[in-house]
Amino acid sequence: MSQNHIDTSLDRPSQILEAAMVCFAKRGFHQASMHDISAEAGISVGLIYRYFENKEAVIAAMADRHKKEIHDVLERARQAPSLLESLEILFTAHCCENSPKVQSAFVVDLYAEASRNPQVANLVLSVLQTAMEGLTDLIARAPETQKSAHDLAPAEMAELIFAVGRGMLMRDVLQPPELTSEERRARQLEVTRGLWRLLFQPENAPAYA
Amino acid sequence: MSQNHIDTSLDRPSQILEAAMVCFAKRGFHQASMHDISAEAGISVGLIYRYFENKEAVIAAMADRHKKEIHDVLERARQAPSLLESLEILFTAHCCENSPKVQSAFVVDLYAEASRNPQVANLVLSVLQTAMEGLTDLIARAPETQKSAHDLAPAEMAELIFAVGRGMLMRDVLQPPELTSEERRARQLEVTRGLWRLLFQPENAPAYA
DNA sequence: TGACAATGAATGAACGTTCATTCAGTGTCC
DNA sequence: GGACACTGAATGAACGTTCATTCATTGTCA
Secondary structure (H helix, E strand, O other): OOOOOOOOOOOHHHHHHHHHHHHHHHHOOOOOOHHHHHHHHOOOHHHHHHHOOOHHHHHHHHHHHHHHHHHHHHHHHHOOOOHHHHHHHHHHHHHHOOOOOHHHHHHHHHHHHHOOOHHHHHHHHHHHHHHHHHHHHHHHHOHHHHHEOOOOOHHHHHHHHHHHHHHHHHHHOOOOOOOOHHHHHHHHHHHHHHHHHHHHOEOOOOOOO | OOOOOOOOOOOHHHHHHHHHHHHHHHHOOOOOOHHHHHHHHOOOHHHHHHHOOOHHHHHHHHHHHHHHHHHHHHHHHHOOOOHHHHHHHHHHHHHHOOOOOHHHHHHHHHHHHHOOOHHHHHHHHHHHHHHHHHHHHHHHHOHHHHHEOOOOOHHHHHHHHHHHHHHHHHHHOOOOOOOOHHHHHHHHHHHHHHHHHHHHOEOOOOOOO
8 A cells, every 4th residue: 555655845743743633633642643644745754753752742733734734724715816715725624735634633632632632632623713704704894794684693603504514524524435526516615505595595595496 | 440331220232332431432343342332231251142142133133223322312302392402402412311422433333334234334324315315304394494485305405414413423523521411412502503593594583672 | 078269479561761882973283 | 085083863672560360279158
């Protein structure tokens, strides 16, 4: 397996993190060994310790990287021309960038880790709060919000949206791995649009049927 | 810690599974050792092997137990007098029976395990499908469904409901452990009712404000 | 006494981590 | 240019520890 290793154009730390992501997704944080990671990266075990103090530091660095990625996604969502497009960016980000499913498995593992490591929990929580505030703001400003048929506050809507996002992500890891990135994305978009109709469609929109 | 061990009125296998649940939630499937479990159960390591072939068999048995519990919850939800009450049962089941947070952490771990163990994935998937069918049916039959202001099919609603449920569960593991079972339950109910209003409230209900 | 429940020290494999060693590359001086 | 000294990235065998699993032994009760 993996005859061709990780992209060598990256600097060492990134190369190691890239390999770690693959291994963690494949075996989990605690079952993936440092030897697995070194093999995936095509380097020796010892070299990892030149760049990371220990295994926990690798996990922490990955969590940090994830934090930055989330911020990027939020920024892209913020710049989308419409609220629907913002939502679609938020919902499909994890299934098309890089490899499919890898990210989902990593995030589920991250939450599992958070449930027993308060440091990880705080990091995830802080990301979540920033993202929530961002989305709440986005919703509050959007013209689409005014016409909706319900009485939910923007913050409540944001909470629901993120809950659905996490739920879809969790669902994602059950899918057989042979599903393509496109099929995943299609499924995600379907659910997103259902939620969208629910949250933002004006009350008596002309139904198709 | 845990001077008083597991209820001794249970039969050995149940007693072991009870202890395993506590350890798995506290440390995760693969970090919890057989010694941890035996200590929590107040028995010796070797005795576990009289009742379970190996550690994987313990995990599999726990997954099976979870499957039965889900079926029970669905049955209770089915017998509730109204759809709203069914939903509330589905949404709060995992935060009040037995110990709080323990169950959430276990389920997140279960999904993480499912992402790399196809056997576990199939089991979880089968539970999910049964539950989805049950809820879809429940929704389709409910009189509340007719009056809703949107055009989502019962199956789509069920999918959204389960996604939100999983999302809340994931969110749950981030909460500091000192939150009481009641506070958790209150939070869950709040979100459930928001989703409820969204999905099933007739279009022009008299708003409070 | 015999059958079964229960123990926990022993085993060996696997793991995270360390470190003595190698060596391609760079700088320095004649 | 050529000889030599130096650097530090990279290696992988070795170490101490942890863990799942085994089994010879002991306890219990009919």
